[in-house]
Amino acid sequence: MEEAVFHFLLDGKPVSCRRYGCGHINRTYLVKTDAGRRYIFQRINSLVFPDIKGLMENIAAVTGFLAARVEEPRGSLRLVPALDGAWVWVDGEGESWRVYDFIEDSLCLQQPERPEDLYESAVAFGCFQNQLSDFPADTLHETIKDFHNTPDRYRKFHLALEADALGRAAGVREEIDFALKREAAAGALQALREDGSLPLRVTHNDTKLNNVMLDAKTRKALCVIDLDTVMPGLAAYDFGDSIRFGAATAAEDEKNLDKMGLDMSLYETYARGYLHSCRSLTALEKETLPLGAKLMTLECGLRFLTDYLEGDRYFAIARPEHNLDRARTQFRLVADMEKKWDGMRALIARSAE
Ligand code: ADP
Numbered sequence: 001m002e003e004a005v006f007h008f009l010l011d012g013k014p015v016s017c018r019r020y021g022c023g024h025i026n027r028t029y030l031v032k033t034d035a036g037r038r039y040i041f042q043r044i045n046s047l048v049f050p051d052i053k054g055l056m057e058n059i060a061a062v063t064g065f066l067a068a069r070v071e072e073p074r075g076s077l078r079l080v081p082a083l084d085g086a087w088v089w090v091d092g093e094g095e096s097w098r099v100y101d102f103i104e105d106s107l108c109l110q111q112p113e114r115p116e117d118l119y120e121s122a123v124a125f126g127c128f129q130n131q132l133s134d135f136p137a138d139t140l141h142e143t144i145k146d147f148h149n150t151p152d153r154y155r156k157f158h159l160a161l162e163a164d165a166l167g168r169a170a171g172v173r174e175e176i177d178f179a180l181k182r183e184a185a186a187g188a189l190q191a192l193r194e195d196g197s198l199p200l201r202v203t204h205n206d207t208k209l210n211n212v213m214l215d216a217k218t219r220k221a222l223c224v225i226d227l228d229t230v231m232p233g234l235a236a237y238d239f240g241d242s243i244r245f246g247a248a249t250a251a252e253d254e255k256n257l258d259k260m261g262l263d264m265s266l267y268e269t270y271a272r273g274y275l276h277s278c279r280s281l282t283a284l285e286k287e288t289l290p291l292g293a294k295l296m297t298l299e300c301g302l303r304f305l306t307d308y309l310e311g312d313r314y315f316a317i318a319r320p321e322h323n324l325d326r327a328r329t330q331f332r333l334v335a336d337m338e339k340k341w342d343g344m345r346a347l348i349a350r351s352a353e
Pocket residue numbers: 020021022023024025026027028040077100101102103104108210211225226227228
């Protein structure tokens with residue numbers, strides 16, 4: 001890290017550096033300079049993202065496109081070039097680093113502190129999708145192949161289950177059965193994608209509340225961050241992942257499962273903000289939004305469970321059964337969505353009128 005700070009075109013000399021944020025994937029640092037400027041340094045996770053060149057081309061193209069369209073300077077992430085003009089600098093261990101301007105006077109929340117926070121995140125993601133509706137989606141690299149291809153996530157789950165490398169399967173039979181019971185219906189979105197019924201959009205694919213910056217004073221949406229997974233995808237992925245994270249009544253790794261469920265009022269709040277700011281959706285896209293919520297939650301639980309079976313190689317963990325706890329909350333949330341299914345669909349149908 002000490003070395004990375006000297007390889008980018010910063011305003012001033014670096015005077016401090018510390019770990020920052022709580023993402024699961026990259027290693028993030030906050031760097032300050034003697035000119036009073038702040039920067040976000042990130043070591044990109046090369047296990048998760050094998051094609052860093054393609055990933056950075058996506059981010060440079062999307063941030064360049066957005067920066068030319070938004071007036072507020074904090075309205076888009078801004079990359080800072082390395083001394084040689086490239087967007088990444090590779091350290092002695094072969095790890096890639098990139099730098100963004102720090103988005104000042106902003107907030108990044110792990111959980112909504114009030115419903116308006118979630119509404120604003122919906123506005124941020126809705127605007128993001130709308131602003132990119134004339135961006136050529138097919139020019140983007142698929143930075144993680146089959147990222148939200150739920151049947152393919154099941155295929156990987158089955159491989160992990162058969163291998164059972166750490167002998168953990170016997171202890172999580174209930175969770176395994178929960179996932180298997182839902183496998184047959186889990187391919188619905190992928191089928192609509194493959195038969196062309198749903199348009200391919202530029203999607204963010206990781207639309208958690210903590211990937212949105214809000215203005216610290218007004219608490220209005222500023223911009224969307226964490227663009228590593230920007231790829232061609234379905235609107236339902238982005239809507240769904242936001243609901244999974246933001247309209248849940250408990251944190252993703254809550255141990256007390258009784259606290260976990262879908263907050264219908266937050267669901268309504270997010271849907272309102274999203275549909276209001278993203279006007280370009282087709283009727284079928286709108287209809288598939290609740291399905292996106294259910295399938296993104298199921299898929300995420302399946303990914304956590306797969307990682308638990310494989311020995312926690314993908315998601316960063318802070319305690320031994322962290323991924324299992326995460327899988328359990330996600331499955332509990334799916335079960336609650338199943339109970340509230342008719343209401344979830346009716347609400348979208350009403351909001352879309
Ligand atoms: P990860 O993929 O690991 O989640 P993120 O890109 O989301 O990485 O960054 C992790 C955290 O760092 C964010 O949740 C946010 O708090 C903070 N962060 C990232 N980029 C910026 C930025 N440009 N300005 C201010 N904070 C940022």
